[in-house]
Amino acid sequence: MKAAVMTAPGGPEVLQVQQWPMPILQHDRQLRVRIKAAGINPIDTKLRQRGTFYPDQMPAILGCDGAGIVETVGSAVERYRPGDGVYFCQGGLGSAAGNYGEYIVVDERFVAPKPSSISFVAAAAAPLVLITAWEALYDRGRLQAGQRVLIHAGAGGVGHVAIQLAKLQGAAVCTTVGSLDKADFVRQLGADHTILYKQTDLVPAVLDWTQGDGVDLAFDTVGGTTLMQTFPAVKLYGDVVTILEPAATTHWQVARSHNLRISLEMMLTPMLQGLIAEQQAQAKILEQCARLIDQGDLKIQVGQTFPLAEVGAAHRLLETGATKGKIVLNLDD
Known part of the structure; x- marks a missing residue:
């Protein structure tokens, strides 16, 4: 698969699009998701600049926010089937691959059904x-x-x-x-x-x-x-x-x-500390927000989108602080 890989700490140029091994399921409650879009957040630019939370596990794929389509499910998965749309904040901190790539493996307990009324791009902008x-x-x-x-x-x-x-x-x-x-x-x-x-x-x-x-x-x-x-x-x-x-x-x-x-407030704490119940609670927040979005009570503003190949330009724009709403990588571009 293609992924934007962080080769070392530094400027946007350290994000290089290259071939990366296809992720495989590690346990029976995981899903493999084909990423349609990935949100870009300030934590991404900070980790790119200073290094990830796990500097001994380099190179790394950044990107906490993702939205995509379930492709493969583990034998104990209960809620999702191939073809389901999901969105989530998982990975991208340095220990597990993030969403700046075509596929990711995530635990079903930590994802939520994608709001049906919005695009994958808008959904990817939302979780964090x-x-x-x-x-x-x-x-x-x-x-x-x-x-x-x-x-x-x-x-x-x-x-x-x-x-x-x-x-x-x-x-x-x-x-x-x-x-x-x-x-x-x-x-x-x-x-x-x-x-x-x-x-x-x-x-x-x-x-x-x-x-x-x-x-x-x-x-x-x-x-x-x-x-x-x-x-x-x-x-x-x-x-x-x-x-x-x-x-x-x-x-x-x-x-x-x-x-x-x-x-x-640091919403990344459950992921960094491996707190199962707290990550499940965050997925519940996303489920409640999906209902609000589909009811028309909550809107997600996407300021600009970039293809995966222009991830460096997306980081540069975010660092200007001049955008309204979110910046998103559209992996369908």
Whole structure:
């Protein structure tokens, strides 16, 4: 099969399309899936730059997000048959091959039926961001109806899904964006208030929107100084969830004086730690989201697609931070 193989840590040029051995089933609950599309996420570019979590297992195939058609099933597989469409977040961290290739082997317990109303490209864009936003808002942030939430980078991959999930929970949403075009985009997704962060001071804008109270929950998808700058915009005893590691220079005084509850969200933990039940729970999240998608209540924005041969260009575009929604490799191109 063809795959985009990471030959060493470095720039996009280290991703080389070459022939790779066809994956085979290792146990009886696995599926072999013919990949139709693979989502590209910031974790992919980070692993490409610095090396995978398993540097002794090189070369590697990146790509956590995939959507495709079941081709072969193990003898104990219960839910899926050849021809079924599935989507999932599995592999691509360095120990198991990822989705930047024509085939992958995955455990049936960790995949979900593909939403029937969207393309494989859109489905491949969805898993990591759906699980991340769901866990951050619902599990870590305990978001409730009637609360007010600040979502950073609302036009991004995680952000555009988080806006919709927050609205489905009955929350009011304020989000930061970098342009008027992106502001229009997030309003179409349901955002109640937008802040052009390049020209507007975040904290006064949020406090004005909340009549001086601050938001109940802030969701940081940006990292760096954004986390610390957000603390004064959160109400006393409020919640802050970040998907990035807090910077060593973060000052915690405001967070402490406001008695904020700080939560860290890393949806890759179950896969990295080999946690079976937690990976199954994430597959259940994808099943619930598939129903929301097919009901028309949740939309996945694909910003741009690339063929497998142009995976390096896809990485370069993602690293600019200029896209709306997700970037996807279309393996049918």
